[in-house]
Amino acid sequence: MKRTVWRLFWSADKEEAWLNRMASKGYALTDYFWARYVFEETDPGEYIYRLDLLDGSAKSPEGTDYIRFLEGSGAELVATYMRWVYFRKKAGDGSFELYTDLPSRYARLKKLRRFYCALTTLELLCGVVNLSISLLYFWAGDAVSLINVILGFLMLAIGVTFLVTLVLPVQSQIRRVRYEMNLFEG
Amino acid sequence: MPESNERGSLTEAVYYILLSLYEPLHGYGIMQRVGEWSRGRVILGAGTLYGAINTLLEKGWIQGAAGSDVRKKEYVITPLGKKQVEDEIARLRERLDNGLRVTGGDAL
Numbered sequence: 677m678k679r680t681v682w683r684l685f686w687s688a689d690k691e692e693a694w695l696n697r698m699a700s701k702g703y704a705l706t707d708y709f710w711a712r713y714v715f716e717e718t719d720p721g722e723y724i725y726r727l728d729l730l731d732g733s734a735k736s737p738e739g740t741d742y743i744r745f746l747e748g749s750g751a752e753l754v755a756t757y758m759r760w761v762y763f764r765k766k767a768g769d770g771s772f773e774l775y776t777d778l779p780s781r782y783a784r785l786k787k788l789r790r791f792y793c794a795l796t797t798l799e800l801l802c803g804v805v806n807l808s809i810s811l812l813y814f815w816a817g818d819a820v821s822l823i824n825v826i827l828g829f830l831m832l833a834i835g836v837t838f839l840v841t842l843v844l845p846v847q848s849q850i851r852r853v854r855y856e857m858n859l860f861e862g
Numbered sequence: 863m864p865e866s867n868e869r870g871s872l873t874e875a876v877y878y879i880l881l882s883l884y885e886p887l888h889g890y891g892i893m894q895r896v897g898e899w900s901r902g903r904v905i906l907g908a909g910t911l912y913g914a915i916n917t918l919l920e921k922g923w924i925q926g927a928a929g930s931d932v933r934k935k936e937y938v939i940t941p942l943g944k945k946q947v948e949d950e951i952a953r954l955r956e957r958l959d960n961g962l963r964v965t966g967g968d969a970l
Contacts (some may be wrong), residue, residue: 728909742912748934749890749908774909777875782915861873 677717679703684711686795687842688760688788689728695725695762708755709760714765723764726751729787730759746774759791785850789854792842795834803831865895872950878904879924880947883939886927889915892937916945 685691695705695713705714716834730739735757743753746763751772754762764771775781806828810821872880881897893906906914915937918924923943930936939947961967 745889745912748888748907749893749911751908755920768924771905773905773907774908776905776910777873780875780913781911784909861871 678706679715679717681713681715682711683713686838687845692725693728695727698773699723699725699764705754705762708757710757721767724767725754725762725764726772726774728761728763728774729784729791730761731787733759734761747800752756778853778860782850782853782857785846785853789843789850792846793836796838796843799831799835799838803828803833803835806831871953872946874904875906875910875914876918877947877950879906879918880939880943883924883937883943886917886930886936886938888930888936889933 699719702720704718707714751763806824810824813821878896926936927936
């Protein structure tokens with residue numbers, strides 16, 4: 677039995693946690709594309725899912741090299757979406773963590789932060805551009821372009837939301853890992 | 863004193879990866895070998911291992927093993943890598959000796 681769920685996530689950690697909750701209820705992800713998740717029914721808790729962000733696209737040489745490496749370690753590639761890759765492994769085969777030491781967790785968090793910062797900047801920039809357009813119309817003596825005002829404020833609001841819900845949490849995770857790195861080597 | 867002492871210790875993951883590559887191994891083989899040696903204490907995640915292998919290749923501490931298959935690439939330690947392991951063992955021995963001396967743990 678297939679089940680399709682539409683859902684939009686911005687936070688990779690929340691998305692991964694949700695996929696693992698679904699898997700523990702017996703719905704294992706088999707495909708993903710643009711907020712569309714396809715699940716198959718399995719035994720509850722049969723799979724563990726991990727979501728990772730590549731340096732390039734999944735089809736780039738670096739991307740395929742990494743995917744091949746992970747497949748060689750027994751992980752199964754479930755879906756790719758731009759720079760994101762979804763892997764799973766049977767829970768019966770033992771634990772499935774991609775990043776197991778501090779330096780690699782630190783590097784991963786910094787990559788996530790770059791991604792979230794780019795997303796946030798884009799939203800804020802689009803908001804400013806839209807508001808500027810409406811101001812330009814206004815100065816030119818035309819009627820205020822209401823659509824640009826609405827879009828502008830909407831995008832600024834989304835940008836601020838990204839800042840608070842994505843960038844700041846990852847920032848505090850980075851601070852915590854850096855602190856641990858002062859104490860521990862691994 | 864060996865000059866690499868100034869560079870500090872290797873991480874546990876790097877130390878065990880280098881040690882496992884005294885014989886050619888592919889990625890999954892490294893994960894298994896390190897898991898066995900540490901009796902399951904050191905689990906190398908595939909993402910961690912991938913990053914470490916690329917860094918070690920860049921440093922010239924390991925290299926691709928001759929004649930290994932593209933799909934299951936094997937790696938092997940280089941003389942430069944062995945030097946790092948030997949320096950690390952000297953550092954570990956110093957740490958262990960001092961630790962036992964101060965805590966009196968050598969009676970255990």
